[in-house]
Amino acid sequence: MTTHSTRTAGSSRSTRLVDTAAGVISRAMQQGCTLPAALANALDSARLLQSPETAAAMQRLRDDQAANDHEYETATARIAALEKAAVEGRAALASFCHDHPDPGTAALGALYLLQQATHGTPMQPGETVPKFYQASHESIVMGLYITAAEARRHCETEMRRDIPGASLDWIEDDEDGVAELVAAFSEDERPTGYVVTALEVTSDYHEGVDK
Known part of the structure; x- marks a missing residue:
């Protein structure tokens, strides 16, 4: 049978x-x-x-290609969904940081990372991009602020804890957006290692800016 x-x-x-x-x-x-x-x-x-073996091998290749295409389409859709969620989160967090007088370092840091991760994505309607000011000492980041004045105040406060009687001043470099805190002792002016850096976040990548 x-x-x-x-x-x-x-x-x-x-x-x-x-x-x-x-x-x-x-x-x-x-x-x-x-x-x-x-x-x-x-x-x-x-x-x-074709021989039966060749025909079977070709069919397996076609099946594998179809499976790979399906996985690619699924991954692409997932990435698009994640990017959409990230952009929406970026817009909401940017609005919060822009409107709140003191959003805090954690919120500003999260917004900065989101903006870095979503380079090249379009801005949401009404989305603002606040400029960050990073306070650091000897390359160690101490905090992020939405005003240069607050970032400088942080640096000055830390410096005065170490040397209460020092006369402090800021030296600015307009080209790279860096301000360096210096301390005057008698007539000698010395760098303190405290720096405030303006961080601009753009929505588009420009080739050569990191070279």
């Missing part, structure tokens, strides 16, 4: 292949192909000259 079913299935498959081959040959002849080599090429293009 099993042998008969197998033969029947094999015969049916063979009949389908013959019918398919006949159709390919007929179309080729209608297009002017009459030489045996031309007819053979037509059959080969229709993948009718």
